[in-house]
Amino acid sequence: MRTRLLNILFWSVLSAAFIGPGTITTAASAGSGFGFTLLWALAFSTVACIVLQEASARLTLASGKNLGEAMKHRFRESFTGRMTGYLVLVSILLGCAAYEAGNILGGVAGASLITDVSTVILTLLIGSAAFLLLWFGSTKVIAQSLGVIVAIMGICFVTTAILMQPSVSSVLYSAFVPRLPTGSEILIIGLIGTTVVPYNLFLGSGIKHTQNLKEMRISLGAAVILGGIVSMAVLIVGSSISGEFSYHALGSSLGNTLGNWASLFFGVGLFAAGLSSALTAPLAAALTARGFLGSELDENWKDGGKYMKLVWGSVLLIGVTFGVLRVQPIPAIILAQALNGIILPFVTIFLLLVMNDASLLNKSSINSHLYNFLMGIIVFATLVIGLTNLAKALNNISGLALVNERYIIYASTAVALFVAWPVITKIKNYRTG
Numbered sequence: 001m002r003t004r005l006l007n008i009l010f011w012s013v014l015s016a017a018f019i020g021p022g023t024i025t026t027a028a029s030a031g032s033g034f035g036f037t038l039l040w041a042l043a044f045s046t047v048a049c050i051v052l053q054e055a056s057a058r059l060t061l062a063s064g065k066n067l068g069e070a071m072k073h074r075f076r077e078s079f080t081g082r083m084t085g086y087l088v089l090v091s092i093l094l095g096c097a098a099y100e101a102g103n104i105l106g107g108v109a110g111a112s113l114i115t116d117v118s119t120v121i122l123t124l125l126i127g128s129a130a131f132l133l134l135w136f137g138s139t140k141v142i143a144q145s146l147g148v149i150v151a152i153m154g155i156c157f158v159t160t161a162i163l164m165q166p167s168v169s170s171v172l173y174s175a176f177v178p179r180l181p182t183g184s185e186i187l188i189i190g191l192i193g194t195t196v197v198p199y200n201l202f203l204g205s206g207i208k209h210t211q212n213l214k215e216m217r218i219s220l221g222a223a224v225i226l227g228g229i230v231s232m233a234v235l236i237v238g239s240s241i242s243g244e245f246s247y248h249a250l251g252s253s254l255g256n257t258l259g260n261w262a263s264l265f266f267g268v269g270l271f272a273a274g275l276s277s278a279l280t281a282p283l284a285a286a287l288t289a290r291g292f293l294g295s296e297l298d299e300n301w302k303d304g305g306k307y308m309k310l311v312w313g314s315v316l317l318i319g320v321t322f323g324v325l326r327v328q329p330i331p332a333i334i335l336a337q338a339l340n341g342i343i344l345p346f347v348t349i350f351l352l353l354v355m356n357d358a359s360l361l362n363k364s365s366i367n368s369h370l371y372n373f374l375m376g377i378i379v380f381a382t383l384v385i386g387l388t389n390l391a392k393a394l395n396n397i398s399g400l401a402l403v404n405e406r407y408i409i410y411a412s413t414a415v416a417l418f419v420a421w422p423v424i425t426k427i428k429n430y431r432t433g
Helices: 002-018 021-034 039-063 067-075 079-112 119-136 139-163 168-176 185-195 198-206 213-238 247-258 260-293 306-324 329-354 369-398 405-431
Strands: none
Touching: 002 039, 002 198, 002 213, 021 079, 021 185, 021 213, 021 247, 021 260, 039 067, 039 168, 039 185, 039 198, 039 213, 039 329, 039 369, 067 079, 067 198, 067 260, 067 329, 079 119, 079 198, 079 260, 079 306, 079 329, 119 260, 119 306, 139 213, 139 247, 139 260, 185 213, 185 329, 185 369, 198 260, 198 329, 213 247, 247 260, 260 306, 329 369, 329 405, 369 405
8 A cells, every 4th residue: 555655646746747837727717717617628638648648658668768769769760750750849848838937927926925025036036946956956855845735735725625515416517518618718728738738748758667557557547636636626616716817816715715824825835836847847848858859878968968957947947037027927827728738639649659659569568449549539639629729719819700610610620530540540550560
C-alpha cells in the first residue's frame, strides 16, 4: 500500500502541472458563466488525459525513447516529416510560453489577495524565485512543498462543492451530456487544454521511474482522476458566483462556506500553484526541445546544459514580461488554455502514429485495436471541438454571423474526417513495419 501511494504521488506531478492558475481560472469562469453546463468538457478531458498520458508513458517504458525522441526517430526520414516535427516543436514551445504567462499572472493575482505589494514587484519576485530554483536544480523539494499547499487548496474546493449540496442529477447530466451554449467556445477549448496539457504528454514521457506497466497504469490513472475531481469541484464552486467572475469573488465564495481562513488560504494556494507551475512549464519546454533537437548524451542538453537553460530561460522570460506589462490575468489565462486546446489535436495525432510504430514498439506494447479506437475518438473529438469552437469564435468576433452554427459543426466534422483518412492509412503502414 505504501508503495502504491508513493507511485500515485510520483504521477501527481502531472495533476499538479494542470491544477494551476489556468485550471482554477478557466474552470471557475466556466461555472460562473454557465453553471454546471460545461462539466462534460472536464469529464471528457479527464478520461482523455488518462488515455493519452498512459500511452506516452508506455512509449518510454517499451522503447526507452521519450515522445520527442520517438517523433524525431519516426519523422526524420522525409523533409515533410522533419518540417512537421519542427512545427509541432514550435507549437509546444509557444504553448509553454503562453502557459507560463498564465502561471505567473495567476501567482501574482493570488499574492495580491493577501498583500498590497505592487504587481510588478510580485512578478519579479516570482520570476526570480523560479529562475534560481531552475538554475540550481533544487526544484523537486520546493515543488513538492508548494504542491502540498495546492493540494490543501484542492481539498478546500472539493469540501466547498460538497457543502453547496448541488443537485446530483444536474451534475451527472452536465458531466455526461455535451452542450455548447453561445459564448462558451473559448472556455470549452480552455477546459480541455488546461486538463490535457500538450506539454504534459512530453513531461510524462520524459520523467524517469522504475514502475512496471501495470503499476504505472494504476498510479497514473488514480493521480489524474484526483486532479479531474478537483477541477470539477472548482467549476461547481464557481457556479456560486453571481455577476462577473473575479479571484476576489471566488475567494469570498470559499470564505462564506468554510470561514475566512479558506479565503486566505485560497490566495496562498493560488500563489503556490502559480509558482510551482512556473517551474513546470519551462522544464517541460526544455525537455521537449531536447527530445526533438538534442540528446542527454550531449553536454549542452544535459539538465544543467546551456541549451536547456536557454530554452527554459526564454519561456520564463516571456511569462515575466507579461506580468511586468500588467496584462489582465483572467482573459490572458483563458486564452492561453484555449491555445493549448488548439495545439492538442496535432500532438495527439503524432502520439497515435508513434504508438503504432512497429519499428519502435514490440507486439506487447504497441497499441491494441481497442486502444486505437479510444485514442481515435479522442483525437477526432478534440479536432472537431477545436475547429468548431475556433470557427464559432471567429464568426462571433466578426459581429456579422456570417455562417450558421449548424454548418460550422458540419464543416468541422468534414475536415476532421478528411484528416482521419490519411492517419488511418499511416497507422496500417506503421504497424506492418
